[in-house]
Structure formats: structure tokens, C-alpha cells
Amino acid sequence: MAADGGIANPDRLLFEGPEWDFEKLRRVYGAIEEIALGELGLDVYPNQIEVITSEQMLDAYASIGLPLMYRHWSFGKRFAREEALYRHGLQGLAYEIVINSSPCISYIMEENSMTMQALVIAHAAFGHNHFFKNNYLFRQWTDATGILDYLTFARDFVAHAEESHGVEAVERVVDAAHALMNHGVHRYDRPAKLNLEEERKRQEERRQHFESSYDDIWRTALIGDKREEEPGQDKEKQRAEVRRRLGLPEENLLYFLEKRAPRLEPWQRELVRIVRHISQYFYPQKQTRLLNEGCATFVHYEIMTRLHEKGLITDGSFLEALHSHTSVVFQPDFDDRRYNGINPYALGFAMMRDIKRICLEPEDEDREWFPEIAGNGDPYGTLRHAWANYRDESFVLQYLSPHLMRKFRLFKVLDEEGADTLVVDAIHDERGYREIRRALARHYDLARHDPDIQIRDVDLQGDRCLVLSHVVHDGVLLDEPSAKAVLEQLAELWRYSIRLEEIDAASEHVIKAHEVPARL
Amino acid sequence: MNIIDRRPNPKGKSLANRQRFIDRARGEVKKALVDALKRRKVGETDGGEKISIPSRGIAEPVFHRAAHGGKRDYIVPGNKKYVAGDQIERPPAGEGGGRGGASAEDGGEQDAFEFVLSKEEFLNLFFEDLELPDLVKTRLKESEATQLARAGFSIAGTPASLNLVRTMRNSLARRISLHRPRAHEIAALERQIDTALAADDAESAAQGRLDLDLLQRRARRVGFIDPVDVRYNRFERIPKPNTQAVMFCLMDVSGSMTEAMKDLAKRFFLLLHVFLTRRYKHVEVVFIRHTSNAQEVDEETFFHSRETGGTIVSTALEEMMRVVRERYSPDNWNIYAAQASDGDNYTEDSDRCSQLLGGEILPLTQYFAYIEVGAEATLRHGFPSPPTDLWRTYSQIAEQHRNFAMRKVADQTQIFPVFHELFAKQREHA
Numbered sequence: 001m002a003a004d005g006g007i008a009n010p011d012r013l014l015f016e017g018p019e020w021d022f023e024k025l026r027r028v029y030g031a032i033e034e035i036a037l038g039e040l041g042l043d044v045y046p047n048q049i050e051v052i053t054s055e056q057m058l059d060a061y062a063s064i065g066l067p068l069m070y071r072h073w074s075f076g077k078r079f080a081r082e083e084a085l086y087r088h089g090l091q092g093l094a095y096e097i098v099i100n101s102s103p104c105i106s107y108i109m110e111e112n113s114m115t116m117q118a119l120v121i122a123h124a125a126f127g128h129n130h131f132f133k134n135n136y137l138f139r140q141w142t143d144a145t146g147i148l149d150y151l152t153f154a155r156d157f158v159a160h161a162e163e164s165h166g167v168e169a170v171e172r173v174v175d176a177a178h179a180l181m182n183h184g185v186h187r188y189d190r191p192a193k194l195n196l197e198e199e200r201k202r203q204e205e206r207r208q209h210f211e212s213s214y215d216d217i218w219r220t221a222l223i224g225d226k227r228e229e230e231p232g233q234d235k236e237k238q239r240a241e242v243r244r245r246l247g248l249p250e251e252n253l254l255y256f257l258e259k260r261a262p263r264l265e266p267w268q269r270e271l272v273r274i275v276r277h278i279s280q281y282f283y284p285q286k287q288t289r290l291l292n293e294g295c296a297t298f299v300h301y302e303i304m305t306r307l308h309e310k311g312l313i314t315d316g317s318f319l320e321a322l323h324s325h326t327s328v329v330f331q332p333d334f335d336d337r338r339y340n341g342i343n344p345y346a347l348g349f350a351m352m353r354d355i356k357r358i359c360l361e362p363e364d365e366d367r368e369w370f371p372e373i374a375g376n377g378d379p380y381g382t383l384r385h386a387w388a389n390y391r392d393e394s395f396v397l398q399y400l401s402p403h404l405m406r407k408f409r410l411f412k413v414l415d416e417e418g419a420d421t422l423v424v425d426a427i428h429d430e431r432g433y434r435e436i437r438r439a440l441a442r443h444y445d446l447a448r449h450d451p452d453i454q455i456r457d458v459d460l461q462g463d464r465c466l467v468l469s470h471v472v473h474d475g476v477l478l479d480e481p482s483a484k485a486v487l488e489q490l491a492e493l494w495r496y497s498i499r500l501e502e503i504d505a506a507s508e509h510v511i512k513a514h515e516v517p518a519r520l
Numbered sequence: 521m522n523i524i525d526r527r528p529n530p531k532g533k534s535l536a537n538r539q540r541f542i543d544r545a546r547g548e549v550k551k552a553l554v555d556a557l558k559r560r561k562v563g564e565t566d567g568g569e570k571i572s573i574p575s576r577g578i579a580e581p582v583f584h585r586a587a588h589g590g591k592r593d594y595i596v597p598g599n600k601k602y603v604a605g606d607q608i609e610r611p612p613a614g615e616g617g618g619r620g621g622a623s624a625e626d627g628g629e630q631d632a633f634e635f636v637l638s639k640e641e642f643l644n645l646f647f648e649d650l651e652l653p654d655l656v657k658t659r660l661k662e663s664e665a666t667q668l669a670r671a672g673f674s675i676a677g678t679p680a681s682l683n684l685v686r687t688m689r690n691s692l693a694r695r696i697s698l699h700r701p702r703a704h705e706i707a708a709l710e711r712q713i714d715t716a717l718a719a720d721d722a723e724s725a726a727q728g729r730l731d732l733d734l735l736q737r738r739a740r741r742v743g744f745i746d747p748v749d750v751r752y753n754r755f756e757r758i759p760k761p762n763t764q765a766v767m768f769c770l771m772d773v774s775g776s777m778t779e780a781m782k783d784l785a786k787r788f789f790l791l792l793h794v795f796l797t798r799r800y801k802h803v804e805v806v807f808i809r810h811t812s813n814a815q816e817v818d819e820e821t822f823f824h825s826r827e828t829g830g831t832i833v834s835t836a837l838e839e840m841m842r843v844v845r846e847r848y849s850p851d852n853w854n855i856y857a858a859q860a861s862d863g864d865n866y867t868e869d870s871d872r873c874s875q876l877l878g879g880e881i882l883p884l885t886q887y888f889a890y891i892e893v894g895a896e897a898t899l900r901h902g903f904p905s906p907p908t909d910l911w912r913t914y915s916q917i918a919e920q921h922r923n924f925a926m927r928k929v930a931d932q933t934q935i936f937p938v939f940h941e942l943f944a945k946q947r948e949h950a
Contacts, residue, residue, distance in 0.1 A: 025523055033521070048522040056526065059533040074580055076541030079534040080635035087636060103522065110527060125521075167540075179581050333598025342597060409599040413608065416591045421607040427599055440595040451583045470583075475590030478583060485581035 014312045018113035025049070028118045032126065035306045040299065040380050042130040045104040045144060049125060052107050058082055060097050060107060064282075067099060068151050070158035070274070072174055098124035100132040100285070102144040115317035119324060122303040127296025134388040135291070137284035147281060153199055154274045161267050172492055173268045177254060177275035179489035182450050184254030184276040185283045203270055242460050249454045249469075253490070254279070256455050262464065263495040272493065287446050290392040294348020298383070301325055301349065331408065342440075347408070351395070352383055354404045365402055392444035400437045402428070410436050417475065451478055453500075463518065464496040472504050472511060480514070487516045495519050542641060545578050549637070550645060666757040677752025686751035694749060700742040701735040709735065765800040765854035765886075767793055768843070770836045772861040773809040773827045781894040785860030786823055787935045788891055792858050795943065800854065806843055810836035812866075816843060831864045833910060834872040841880055855885040863892045863908025870913040877914075882921045889942060890914055890926040 014031055015024045029049070036042045052060070062079035063069035099105040106124040108117055132138050162170045177184070243249075250256045254276040258269050285292065304325070308318040331346035332338040355373070358366045359382050362374035373382050386395060411427040412435060426432030426439075442448055457467040470478055483500065491498055497518040501510045542549060602608070637645070673686055709732045716725040769789045771782070796803045807822035808814055811829035814836040840857065848855060865873070882888060892911055907915070911926070918924050927938045 022523055022525070026521075029521055029523075046521070048524065050524045050526045052526045052529075053531075055531050056529065056533070059531075062534045062537065071536055071540065073537060073540035073544045073578075076534060076537030076539065077578055077580075079538055080541060084635040107526075171540075175580075182582055331597055333600075334596035335598065335600075339596075339598075342595070408597040410595055410597055411599040411602055413594045413596060414591070415593065417589050420610065422610055424602045424604055424606040424608065425593065427602060427604055429604070432604060436595060439593055443595060451585055453583055472590075474592060476585045476592060477589060479586040482581040483583055485579065486583050489581065 012311050013314065014118075014307070015114045015317075016314060018115070020112070020114040020117050024114055025117060025121075028114075029121055029125075031307060031312055032118065032122050032303055035303050036122070036126040036130075036299065039306065040126075040302060041384060042126055042299070043133060044126060044129040045102040045133050047125045047129065048103040048105045049121065050105060050107050051110055053110055054086075057097070057107065057109055058086065066151060067105065067148065068155055070155045070174075071162075072158075072178075073171065074175075074178060096120040096124045098128045099147075100128075100138060100142060100144055101147050102133075104129040104132060104144075113320065115313070115320045116324065118307070118313070118317075119300050119304060119321050123296045123300035126303070127299035128292060130299070131288070131292050131295045131387055134384070135284070135288060135391075136389055137288060137391055141284050142281050150199060150277065154278070157203075157270060157274065161271065165267065170271065173264075173271045174275065176489040176492040177272045179486045180253045180257075181275060181279045183453055184252060184279040186252055186255070186280065187283075187447060239457070239461075243457060246458060248458070249456050251452070251454045252276075253453065253455060253468075257490075257493045260458075261493050261495070264493060268493075283446075284391075287391045287393075287444075290344040290348045290444060291387060291390060291395050292348075293345045294352050295383075295387050297325070297329060297345050297349040298352040333409075350404055350407070351399055351401075352386075354401055355379065355383055355386065355399060357403075358401065363403075369401060370399075393441045393446075396444055397437060397441035400440065402433045405433055405436055410440070412436050412439050448473075456501075465518075466490075466494050466496065466498045468498065468500045470500060470502045472502050475504070477502055477512060478514075483514055484516075487514055491516045491519055541578070542637075542645070546645070553637075553642065553645060668755040669758050671754045671756040673751045674754040675751065677754065681753040681755070683751045683753050687745065687749050690749035690751065691745045694746060695742065695744070698742045699738070700744075701739050706732065706735055706739070764802040764804075764852065765796050765856060766804045766806060766848045767796055768806045768808060768840050768855070768857040769822065770808050770810070770840065770857060770859040770861075771822065772811070772831055772833070772836075772864065773822075773825075774811045774831045774864070775826070775828050776831070776862050776864055778894065781860075781862055782823055784893045784929055784932065784935060785891070787932065788860060788889075788929070788939065789858055791935065791939045792856065792889070795939075796856060804848075806840075808836050808839050808843070810839070814839040830866055831861075832869050833861065833865045834869050834876055837873060837876040837881060841876070844884065850884045857881070857885055857888045859888070859890045860893055861890075861910060862894050863910045865908075865910045865913070867909055870909055873910070874913050874917055877917050877924070878920065882917070882924055886923060888921075888924045890924070891938065892926070892928045894930065 014027050029047075036044070058079060060067070061082045062075045064075075064078075069075065096109075097107045104125065106121070106129075108120050108124075112120065132144065138144075158170060158174070246260060247256075254272055257264070258272040258276065261269075264272070300321075304313075304318065304321045307313045308315075313321075329343070329346045329349045331343045332340075356379035358370055358374050359376050359379040362370075367374040376382060386399065390398065405428040409428055412425040412432070414423045414425040416423075426435040428436065452471040452473075454469055454471075455466065456469045459465045459467070478500075487498055487500055495518065498516045500514045502512040503510055673683060709728060713725050713728040713732065716722075716728055767789075769785075771777070771785050773782075793803065793805060805819075806816060807819055808816050809822055809827070810831075810833065811827045812832045812835065813829075816839060817825075836859070844850070844855065877888070890910075892908065911928075914924075914926050918926055925942050927942065929935060929938050
């Protein structure tokens with residue numbers, strides 16, 4: 001680190017004391033920008049910083065952090081809960097919310113001290129912003145310039161639907177779609193970018209298409225096939241053909257329902273589509289929590305340190321920033337009462353600090369594990385590469401070092417049904433490093449975390465029963481009451497009977513089945 | 521970079537969603553409210569109510585894996601003593617020995633959902649289908665006080681109430697339609713004349729003077745502001761509803777009233793008070809207890825101290841009249857009274873009671889409710905108990921006065937229904 005003093009120089013100070021004003025914000029922003037772009041080499045969307053009150057922060061929480069959202073009771077529920085927690089002092093508010101859009105909008109609260117505002121600007125307006133702009137998942141899957149327009153469209157569409165069909169009817173569809181939200185993403189193929197004008201046009205086209213060729217798929221798939229049916233033709237083959245035409249199996253349940261559910265009105269399909277799009281928009285965030293928060297935390301830590309080194313902030317504010325920083329990256333041990341899983345801020349930040357260490361001061365062990373980056377002398381370049389090209393799972397798999405596993409004292413516990421005790425499978429030693437790293441990476445793999453549920457078949461010849469499957473790994477079944485409740489919601493959209501089979505991945509036996517009758 | 525101050529933006533963006541949420545959970549919220557009400561004091565109405573409702577009706581289910589069963593592994597930090605191959609006692613169910621980082625959220629459902637209702641929401645929900653009796657409302661309208669309210673515009677008024685915007689708008693329209701020359705047009709013409717003069721162009725200068733003259737004459741004829749433009753704000757006097765009320769709580773505290781009976785009475789008083797605060801900005805409560813004589817006391821004494829002695833109800837009514845005369849003139853106050861008793865009264869006192877009630881109290885009060893508590897002991901034998909002295913007396917009054925109501929309450933669960941019955945909308949009057 002270049003040492004240009006470290007002692008606060010009264011002439012150079014950006015601010016003193018806790019009070020903030022817009023002039024100070026501008027000054028601090030300028031200084032932070034210089035470090036972020038010049039020294040860390042970050043590349044960000046244009047920034048828009050909005051000052052809000054705590055009440056508005058609660059509002060923002062309630063609509064899952066988005067600046068505008070359609071109306072739904074569940075957001076009111078979220079608001080009520082957050083408010084109760086906040087009012088009783090059980091929970092502080094987040095210092096900021098940042099929205100993946102261009103310009104990148106960061107909300108900062110008026111209650112924050114000037115130091116906290118600086119920290120928040122570094123964290124959100126540069127850390128998160130850089131991540132949003134550069135990470136491959138965000139680049140491929142979300143459209144930062146279009147999201148605000150799309151949300152406007154969604155809000156207006158829902159409001160309009162409520163006017164013409166009643167709040168209750170709309171809520172039934174949206175409730176059902178929300179229940180399936182986690183299963184409303186395309187995991188493998190990239191969706192087309194959203195564009196408001198196009199979206200409106202498409203909606204109109206879809207409406208006309210539905211009007212002109214209602215139930216097209218049913219006619220061709222059902223009657224069409226029947227006509228071609230030759231005596232003695234293999235029934236199984238015919239069903240396979242139907243499945244192929246319907247695009248089954250399909251793991252994007254919302255997509256399938258939107259396109260194929262036989263008894264949805266066009267406006268209901270559009271509602272399903274809106275929920276699906278929003279789910280898709282958040283999908284990259286769910287896969288990159290560790291990286292995203294780690295990146296933002298690392299960036300604010302580096303920037304605050306540099307501000308202090310350059311004598312731009314007082315020792316007092318630097319300590320205030322450190323105090324807040326350490327509570328964010330606090331990781332309690334497993335036997336601590338406060339333990340609630342691995343803190344993504346803590347692990348993410350520690351891994352990035354560790355990468356910096358490996359780049360600058362590697363040990364023999366690091367040279368052996370990370371030959372390509374050890375001692376390369378370019379920590380920020382290496383990190384920018386990691387931020388751009390990894391998601392949580394692959395990041396852990398690639399970069400979790402033995403050094404860090406020892407520092408966190410990670411160990412792996414095996415829990416097998418029927419066994420009387422848990423077994424310590426691997427610990428942070430020579431034999432365990434790879435196993436721990438592999439297992440931890442797997443925990444960050446969403447595809448493994450969300451239950452693997454697919455639509456397998458539709459009985460077109462019979463009662464139009466929709467058949468879903470849950471692929472069971474290691475004998476872990478679905479939680480029964482919630483599965484039942486979700487299927488009820490699914491039936492709201494499908495209207496015919498539904499059967500969910502839990503199939504063991506290894507033996508392909510059906511272990512358990514849930515059924516919901518048709519709603520006629 | 522752009523810094524925007526969003527603080528002045530309207531608050532309560534989530535209010536509509538919140539309302540929807542409460543509507544959805546309405547049944548459960550109401551039930552929770554009745555429970556919550558038990559904890560309240562009579563005079564305590566500021567602030568909302570913290571309530572907790574079961575999360576059944578408002579669950580948002582998602583597919584997730586069961587918390588137990590099958591084979592799973594966890595990566596946890598903070599190893600202190602374990603080496604590979606160690607066996608660990610299974611921690612008590614529910615804790616799971618820690619979970620992998622990403623799985624912290626799949627607990628999913630909560631057992632109870634706790635949140636705070638604002639005072640407004642609380643009252644609206646609680647009294648959503650109740651209304652003050654029609655009779656009371658007609659009396660409300662009779663109040664004397666008035667206040668000024670905006671009522672459009674007029675063409676006459678005091679200068680203080682001149683509406684500039686309206687006036688100027690009319691003036692502008694008139695000036696445009698009558699082609700009143702604008703100041704800059706005249707100025708331009710004058711300049712033109714000057715340049716013409718400077719250039720010794722007498723002809724165009726003369727022409728310019730003619731035009732100028734025409735414009736100036738027109739400007740004089742078409743005034744900048746004409747009396748027909750002028751508009752004043754108009755105000756009307758509208759009767760102001762009387763916004764203060766006093767509520768008298770009368771209770772028999774003689775030995776025959778048990779704690780349970782007092783508790784019932786308290787609940788009724790409390791409901792009435794909350795209900796009144798919804799209608800009136802300012803509600804005062806007066807507690808009068810009586811045995812064989814009556815006195816005004818504070819709430820604590822009212823509910824909790826014991827007295828011995830006989831029961832003469834009329835003393836309480838007299839005390840009430842005294843307080844009314846001294847502090848609460850019926851011209852300024854809406855007077856409500858609720859009386860609770862077990863029905864005992866000194867037999868000779870009955871006439872005095874009906875005299876006081878019918879002759880003095882009822883004409884002054886908006887509403888007088890009598891509840892007789894604790895008839896359960898006699899009901900248990902399967903046949904109705906004979907009406908008490910007080911009940912018999914009051915029955916006659918109830919027939920003659922529409923602002924008098926009486927009910928029997930035997931246990932807690934009847935309090936709200938009885939209250940509801942008394943104040944339900946479309947209450948039938950003869």
C-alpha cells in the first residue's frame with residue numbers, strides 16, 4: 001500500500017462529524033469514485049443515489065426491494081412483519097438497498113451518519129454496481145436497462161386486470177404463481193431481453209393468437225393424433241409423441257402453465273408470465289449472493305481503508321466504519337447461540353481477502369493449490385476476473401483455500417436417517433480439504449438446493465391429469481404439508497387433477513405420491 | 521452521478537398492500553383483537569394493538585425439502601475438537617446441528633405471525649359493523665356550533681377573500697378575446713415611431729401615431745381588470761358536530777358483586793369507551809361507584825377496592841347528576857352512561873330510580889346502557905331466575921325511552937355479542 005500519511009490532514013478531510021448534507025455526499029462520492037475506478041479498476045453503471053426515510057425503507061423492503069411493484073397482499077404481509085420487527089428493535093434496517101438497473105439506483109437512509117453514507121456508497125454504488133454490470137449471470141439473464149420499464153408494465157397490467165376481473169380473481173392467479181415462483185426459471189437457456197414496447201406488442205399478439213386459435217395445442221395434440229391413429233399402433237409411442245409436442249419434460253412450471261394450461265384466460269396467462277419474469281430476474285441474485293455481497297464488502301473495505309490512508313477521513317470515522325464492517329462480517333461458530341448458517345458476507349469477504357493475499361504474499365501451499373494466480377501481483381485484476389466469471393458454487397469450488405478452511409475451522413458432518421449419531425466426515429486437514437470444498441460448493445448450487453421438480457406428462461387421452469415428478473436425492477423427500485399446499489395452488493391454474501410423484505434418483509422407484517383432484 | 525432526495529415523496533406506498541393483507545386475514549385478526557382487548561384498560565386507547573395471528577390463512581407455501589429424513593451433510597464453521605470419523609450425539613430435534621450456508625431459509629412456515637395494527641385499523645376492524653344508534657345521530661346534528669367551509673366562488677365578497685387566480689384567469693380570457701393590446705406591442709410601435717422620426721420618415725411616423733392612438737384607445741376601453749372578472753372565495757357556515765363526550769361508568773360495588781362480575785362490567789365499559797373514541801375527538805370517563813351511597817373515584821379504586829354496605833342505586837344516579845351539573849353541561853358535551861349491577865336494589869328505592877332516570881337523566885344523555893351481570897348461578901338450575909328488582913324497574917323505563925337499553929350478561933363470551941346487539945347497524949326502532 002502506498003503510504004501517503006495515514007494521519008488525517010485537516011485540509012484534506014472530506015467531512016467531519018456525523019452530520020451529512022448533499023454537498024458532503026457529492027464530495028465523498030467523488031473521492032470514492034476516484035479510488036474505485038482508478039485504483040480498483042471497477043466498471044460501473046451510472047449511479048443514482050436516492051435518500052429515503054426509514055419508513056420508505058420499510059416500503060422498499062416490502063416490495064422485495066424493487067422501486068415499483070404490482071399490488072399484492074403478500075407484500076403487505078412482509079411489510080407488517082418487517083415493521084413489527086423494526087418497531088420492537090429486534091432488527092435494524094439495512095443501510096441500503098441497491099437495484100440492478102441502469103442507472104443503478106442505491107437507496108440510502110437519512111438516519112445514517114456521514115461515515116455510514118460513505119460506506120454505503122462504496123458498498124452499493126460501486127461494489128454491487130460493478131458486480132451487476134460485470135458478472136456473466138447478470139449480463140446474460142437480466143436486462144438492467146429494461147427492468148424498470150417492465151415493472152411499470154407489470155404494475156399497470158395487474159391494476160388493469162384487477163379493474164376488469166376483480167381483485168380476488170387476480171389474487172387467486174398471482175397467489176398460485178407465487179407459490180411456483182422458484183420453479184419459474186429457465187436454468188439453461190438464456191431468455192430474450194425484456195423490452196417494454198415489444199412486451200406490449202407481444203402481449204397483444206398473444207391475445208389475438210389465443211382468440212383466433214384457442215386451444216390449438218389440444219386440437220392438434222389430441223384430436224390430430226387420434227385421427228392419425230392406426231389400429232394396433234403402440235400407445236406408448238403415441239404418448240411419447242404428445243410429450244414431445246408439449247415440450248415435456250419441463251422444469252419451468254410457470255412457463256408450461258402459461259403456454260399450455262387449457263383453461264386459463266389470456267389475462268391469466270399474462271399474470272403468470274409477469275411472475276415468471278420477475279422470478280427470472282432474481283435468479284442470478286440467488287446464485288451469486290456470496291459473491292455479490294463479498295464483492296461489495298471487499299470494495300467498501302478497500303475504499304474506506306484507502307480514504308483513511310489518504311487522510312481524507314478522520315480516525316474516528318474510520319473506526320466507525322470498521323465497527324460496522326466487523327459486525328457485518330461476523331461469523332459465529334456452529335455451537336454459538338447466534339449461529340444461523342454460514343454468513344455470506346463473512347465467507348465472501350474472507351475469500352476475497354484471501355485471494356488478495358495469495359496474489360501478493362503467497363505461501364508454498366498456495367503456490368501448489370493456485371499456481372495460476374499465486375504471486376501474480378495483481379489482486380484486483382484477479383478479483384475482477386472472479387467477479388465476472390463465477391457464481392457462488394463455482395467460486396467456492398475454485399477459490400476456497402486450505403488457509404481459509406483452517407481459519408474458519410470448517411468441518412463436514414454427515415447426517416443419515418436411522419443412525420444414532422452424526423458423523424464427522426471431514427475436517428480442515430490435508431485429507432479433508434477437497435471434500436469440504438466440494439461439499440460446500442454443492443450447498444451453493446441452487447439446482448441442488450431447490451427441489452428438482454419437473455412436469456413429466458399430461459394424460460391427454462384421459463382426464464388431463466398433470467403428472468409431476470420430484471427427483472429424490474439421498475432419500476430427502478418434500479415437506480408434505482407445504483407440498484400439498486403448493487399443489488392446491490397449482491390446481492388453481494391447471495384446473496384438472498394433478499399427481500406429484502417422488503422418484504428416487506438412483507433406483508427410479510416412486511417412493512411417495514401426492515394427488516390433488518380436478519377443480520371443475 | 522445523481523443524488524435525489526426522495527424523502528418528500530408520499531409515504532405509505534405499502535398501505536394498499538397492507539390493507540389487502542389485513543382484509544385477507546380478517547377473521548383471524550378479529551379473533552386476535554378480542555383477545556388483545558382483554559389486556560387493555562378502559563381509558564387506554566392511544567396507540568395501536570400488537571396482535572399475533574396464526575399463519576394458516578396467510579401462508580405462502582413453496583416446495584421445499586423436509587427438515588428431516590434421508591441422508592444429508594452440513595458444512596459448519598468453528599471446529600474445536602473433532603477429527604474425521606468422530607461420532608456426535610444428535611442434537612435435540614429442531615436444531616439440526618447447524619445447516620449449510622444456503623439452506624438457512626427453508627424453514628418456510630412460521631407458527632404465528634405477529635404485527636402491529638394502527639389505532640385506526642384496530643378500531644375499524646373492531647367496530648366495522650357497529651354504528652351509533654340513529655337516535656343519537658339526530659341529536660348530533662342539533663349542535664349549535666358552526667364552522668366555515670369553502671363553498672366555491674362568488675362575484676361579491678370582502679377584499680380579503682379575493683381569489684386572485686380565478687380573477688386573473690377571467691381577466692386574461694377577456695383581454696384575449698377583446699384583443700386588448702399588450703404592453704410590448706405598444707412599446708414596439710413607439711420604437712417604430714422613434715426610428716421613423718430619426719430617419720425623417722414623416723409619413724410612416726404619422727401612420728405609426730395613428731396605429732398607436734388606436735391601440736391606446738383600445739387599451740383604455742378594455743381594462744386590464746374589469747369588475748366582471750373579479751371572483752371571491754365563498755364560505756358557508758356548516759354546523760360543527762360536537763366533538764367531545766363524557767362517559768359515565770356506574771357500578772354497584774357492594775359485597776354481592778364478585779370479581780368476575782366486575783370484570784364483565786369492566787369489559788363492557790372498555791368497549792363502550794373505545795367505541796366512543798371513534799366518534800368523538802375527546803372522550804372523558806367518570807367512574808361512579810355506589811353501595812348505599814355513591815362517590816366519584818378513579819379507575820383503580822373503581823375496579824379494585826371493595827366496599828361493604830347495602831345497595832341504593834339512586835345514589836349513583838344522583839351523583840351522576842351532580843357531576844353533570846358541575847362539569848359537563850349538556851350543551852357542550854355528549855353524555856353517555858353505562859351502568860353495571862347485579863340487579864340488587866333496596867326495594868323502596870325503585871321509584872326514586874325511575875323518577876331520576878326518566879325525569880332527569882335520560883333527557884340529557886345520548887344513551888344509557890344498563891347491563892345486569894352474573895345471572896349464571898340461577899340459570900344453571902335450568903329455569904330462568906325471577907327478574908331482579910332493578911330489572912323490573914328499568915324494564916318500564918326501557919319501554920318509554922328509546923335511548924335506554926338493557927341487557928343481561930352472564931359470562932365473558934357474551935360481552936361482545938351484547939355490545940354488538942346494542943350498537944349493530946340498522947338497529948330497529950319502533
